[in-house]
Amino acid sequence: MTTALIALDWGSTQLRAYRLGVRGEVLEARALPWGVAHLPDTGFEGAFAEAVDGWPPTPVIACGMVGSRNGWREAPYLDVPASTDALAASLLRLSTAQGRQLYIVPGLRDPARPDVMRGEETQIAGLLAREPGAVRESDIILPGTHSKWVRVRHGKVARLATAMTGELFHLLYQHSVLGASLPAPTTDEQAFRQGVLTARESGAAGVLSRIFLARTLMLDGELAPTSVADYLSGLLIGEEFRAALAAGWTKPQATLHIVGDEALVTRYQRAAETFDLHLLKAAGDTAAAGLWHLACLASLLPSHAMT
Amino acid sequence: MTTALIALDWGSTQLRAYRLGVRGEVLEARALPWGVAHLPDTGFEGAFAEAVDGWPPTPVIACGMVGSRNGWREAPYLDVPASTDALAASLLRLSTAQGRQLYIVPGLRDPARPDVMRGEETQIAGLLAREPGAVRESDIILPGTHSKWVRVRHGKVARLATAMTGELFHLLYQHSVLGASLPAPTTDEQAFRQGVLTARESGAAGVLSRIFLARTLMLDGELAPTSVADYLSGLLIGEEFRAALAAGWTKPQATLHIVGDEALVTRYQRAAETFDLHLLKAAGDTAAAGLWHLACLASLLPSHAMT
Numbered sequence: 001m002t003t004a005l006i007a008l009d010w011g012s013t014q015l016r017a018y019r020l021g022v023r024g025e026v027l028e029a030r031a032l033p034w035g036v037a038h039l040p041d042t043g044f045e046g047a048f049a050e051a052v053d054g055w056p057p058t059p060v061i062a063c064g065m066v067g068s069r070n071g072w073r074e075a076p077y078l079d080v081p082a083s084t085d086a087l088a089a090s091l092l093r094l095s096t097a098q099g100r101q102l103y104i105v106p107g108l109r110d111p112a113r114p115d116v117m118r119g120e121e122t123q124i125a126g127l128l129a130r131e132p133g134a135v136r137e138s139d140i141i142l143p144g145t146h147s148k149w150v151r152v153r154h155g156k157v158a159r160l161a162t163a164m165t166g167e168l169f170h171l172l173y174q175h176s177v178l179g180a181s182l183p184a185p186t187t188d189e190q191a192f193r194q195g196v197l198t199a200r201e202s203g204a205a206g207v208l209s210r211i212f213l214a215r216t217l218m219l220d221g222e223l224a225p226t227s228v229a230d231y232l233s234g235l236l237i238g239e240e241f242r243a244a245l246a247a248g249w250t251k252p253q254a255t256l257h258i259v260g261d262e263a264l265v266t267r268y269q270r271a272a273e274t275f276d277l278h279l280l281k282a283a284g285d286t287a288a289a290g291l292w293h294l295a296c297l298a299s300l301l302p303s304h305a306m307t
Numbered sequence: 308m309t310t311a312l313i314a315l316d317w318g319s320t321q322l323r324a325y326r327l328g329v330r331g332e333v334l335e336a337r338a339l340p341w342g343v344a345h346l347p348d349t350g351f352e353g354a355f356a357e358a359v360d361g362w363p364p365t366p367v368i369a370c371g372m373v374g375s376r377n378g379w380r381e382a383p384y385l386d387v388p389a390s391t392d393a394l395a396a397s398l399l400r401l402s403t404a405q406g407r408q409l410y411i412v413p414g415l416r417d418p419a420r421p422d423v424m425r426g427e428e429t430q431i432a433g434l435l436a437r438e439p440g441a442v443r444e445s446d447i448i449l450p451g452t453h454s455k456w457v458r459v460r461h462g463k464v465a466r467l468a469t470a471m472t473g474e475l476f477h478l479l480y481q482h483s484v485l486g487a488s489l490p491a492p493t494t495d496e497q498a499f500r501q502g503v504l505t506a507r508e509s510g511a512a513g514v515l516s517r518i519f520l521a522r523t524l525m526l527d528g529e530l531a532p533t534s535v536a537d538y539l540s541g542l543l544i545g546e547e548f549r550a551a552l553a554a555g556w557t558k559p560q561a562t563l564h565i566v567g568d569e570a571l572v573t574r575y576q577r578a579a580e581t582f583d584l585h586l587l588k589a590a591g592d593t594a595a596a597g598l599w600h601l602a603c604l605a606s607l608l609p610s611h612a613m614t
Contacts, residue, residue, distance in 0.1 A: 069526070070488070114523045146484075146519065162519040164483070171478040176471070177453075181377070205554035206513030208546055212453065212469040216421045219376070239515055247512035 001027050004301050006052055007291035008062035010071075011119055012037045012145075016287070017051040024292035026285060028055075036065040036072075044072040045097050052100070059300040061291045063105040064119035067092060072102075077109035077116055081156040084125045088297035105294060110160045117160055119287065120148045123259050124157060126290030127282055134280075139250055140257040141279065143264050145170075147240060149249060161249070163240045172236075173229055178214040185229035189270070194223075195234020196271045199242050207239035237267060241275040252276040259286050308334050310363040311608050314598035315355075317373035318426055319344045319452075323594070324358040331599035333592060335362075343372040343379075351379040352404045359407070366607040368598045370412040371426035374399060379409075384416035384423055388463040391432045395604035412601060417467045424467055426594065427455045430566050431464060433597030434589055441587075446557055447564040448586065450571050452477075454547060456556060468556070470547045479543075480536055485521045492536035496577070501530075502541020503578045506549050514546035544575060548582040559583040566593050 001021050009016040013035035019028040034040055034047035042049075044066075052060065067075035075092035091103040107118030120142045127135045136155040142148040145166035151159040173179035195214075199207045214232045217223035223231055244250050256272075258265050258279040269279045295301055308328050316323040320342035326335040341347055341354035349356075351373070359367065374382035382399035398410040414425030427449045434442045443462040449455040452473035458466040480486035502521075506514045521539045524530035530538055551557050563579075565572050565586040576586045602608055 109523075113517075113520065114527055115519060116523055116526065161516065162523075163516060164485075164519055167483055168515070171482055175478055175482060176474055178471075203553070204511035204513075205550040206511075206515065206546075208475070208513065208515065209468065209470060209550040209554060210420075212422060212471055213420065216416075216423055216469075219423065220421055239513075243512040243516040246510070247516060 003056045003058055005058050005295050006055055006060040007288050009064055009287040010062050010066035011035055011064040015047060015051055018288045019055050020292055026288055048096060059101050061103045061295045063122035063291060067104040068118055075104040075106040077107045080108055080110050081158045082108055083156045084128055085297060087121060088294045091298050108157055115160050115162050117148050122290035123286040124150060125293050126286035129293035130289060138257055143260045143268050149244060165236050165240050169233055169236050173232055178232060182225045182228055186226040188227035188230045191227035192230040192234040195231040196238035196274045199235050199238025200274055207235050211235060237271045241271055255280060257282055310365055312365050312602050313359055313362055313367040314595050315369035316371055316594040317369050318342055318371040322354060322358055325595045326362050327599055333595055355403055366408050368410045368602045370429035370598060374411040375425055382411040382413040384414045387415055387417050388465045389415055390463045391435055392604060394428060394432060395601045398605055415464055422467050422469050424455050429597035430593040431457060432600050433593035436600035437596060445564055450567045450575050456551060472543050472547050476540055476543050480539055489532045489535055493533040495534035495537045498534035499537040499541040502538040503545035503581045506542050506545025507581055514542050518542060544578045548578055562587055564589055
């Protein structure tokens with residue numbers, strides 16, 4: 001199959017490489033552990049060479065932390081409101097040691113907070129390309145280490161906000177007294193739900209005023225040591241929804257889009273129900289779809305590709 | 308000087324030992340690194356022997372994590388409301404390998420949340436003994452790794468709540484993206500104040516919805532990398548006051564007592580001003596004062612001591 005484009009989703013912890021065909025279809029995908037924060041000794045060039053090894057000399061487009069200040073080269077943020085066209089017009093071009101042309105997608109910045117994201121703008125471009133009607137006036141959640149809440153209006157990213165939910169969960173469970181000396185966790189949907197409810201009931205005080213419950217309930221014998229992880233996950237994901245509602249970001253009975261890892265999306269969907277919110281799960285490979293669409297708009301593709 | 312009592316304030320990270328005279332005055336104080344979570348190879352017995360080495364064979368009274376489930380011996384929590392008398396009547400007696408009598412003060416538990424504390428109940432007993440009139444109807448903050456907010460009514464501890472402020476600061480500054488790759492912090496009172504104001508302005512959404520600002524303001528050049536620590540400290544300490552007000556724990560213009568380390572108390576006092584709260588700093592050595600008072604009530608002292 002003819003390769004039209006190589007697309008890289010290059011974040012902090014992982015590098016995903018896609019070889020795309022002339023209609024943007026994924027012909028081959030590779031996952032490498034060379035996140036921007038975990039490069040091999042050969043650095044960006046070495047990681048890149050490995051990612052595209054043996055693939056045809058097409059242009060390469062990349063999104064994510066590769067364009068951050070600590071990335072390969074900084075692709076300055078675009079301020080919102082920002083359209084997909086604006087992203088495509090602002091690609092940063094870099095010639096690699098191999099002589100390949102690499103185009104880096106800039107991140108977006110919301111000057112009102114300020115807040116920033118890198119990589120998610122491309123996933124949103126992918127969503128917009130696939131389902132323009134459904135997405136052009138919508139709110140989107142991209143859960144993860146740093147969850148992003150993104151508001152799209154008139155087809156442009158209008159606002160964005162970061163909740164450090166995933167990182168906070170990891171820190172509290174791995175390194176705080178809440179997770180100290182616990183056995184390996186097991187799945188406990190009831191404990192997760194209890195955590196979400198506790199977050200909701202924390203009201204305007206918020207979940208930090210209740211977080212120590214992950215320990216006291218366990219000491220009391222009301223929460224199994226193996227269920228502390230799911231309870232804490234419920235507290236923190238619940239807090240994301242509680243805070244979003246309290247800030248007026250969304251309202252009960254609203255429908256939001258969600259893009260992310262399957263297991264995490266399911267977790268968020270369950271939490272959302274408790275807040276009377278509905279989350280619509282997007283199809284996979286949104287980053288590859290967004291990279292393809294941006295490459296089309298930037299005319300990076302060979303003339304026989306079907307944009 | 309005659310020794311009447313040995314008092315130990317034995318927490319997770321440190322063991323403070325006091326040799327007290329016949330009026331409860333501190334004749335000698337020792338600080339050892341043998342917290343319950345950092346014992347020497349010789350364990351509790353070895354740490355204890357070192358703490359009291361060469362001191363007369365008086366009774367010994369101890370408070371703090373030494374009485375926890377992971378302590379030397381578990382002294383079960385008393386439920387609130389609980390008086391100083393109730394604490395004194397519930398000391399757990401232990402004979403050490405040296406043949407000393409060690410009395411461990413139980414912690415307190417608030418079944419309504421549930422929430423717990425160990426060590427702080429003794430500091431409050433010390434405050435109540437010193438200033439019964441001022442403290443018997445009061446709210447007390449004991450800031451630290453786990454800040455405790457304690458409500459005293461009719462001279463009894465009536466309610467308590469934990470905010471994991473200190474631990475959260477440490478986790479976020481040492482281990483999260485917020486503190487990553489930063490130079491050593493310098494004092495920046497303005498950054499601290501800005502953090503407190505941001506916490507206040509976060510309103511019902513709460514500070515977790517704004518915490519990523521510690522990174523984005525730095526990336527924007529609005530916050531010096533060396534000032535991120537003070538900004539983050541302001542965010543988290545401010546959140547304690549914001550949440551306490553939102554939960555109805557206290558009201559603007561209220562006066563609360565505060566007990567703790569000098570530098571931390573100053574920090575809390577500055578944050579409190581932003582919320583129109585006034586914090587009265589207690590005199591030092593409240594743990595030693597509380598241990599003395601409890602020993603008096605429990606009749607542990609020799610008959611010539613002046614209780």
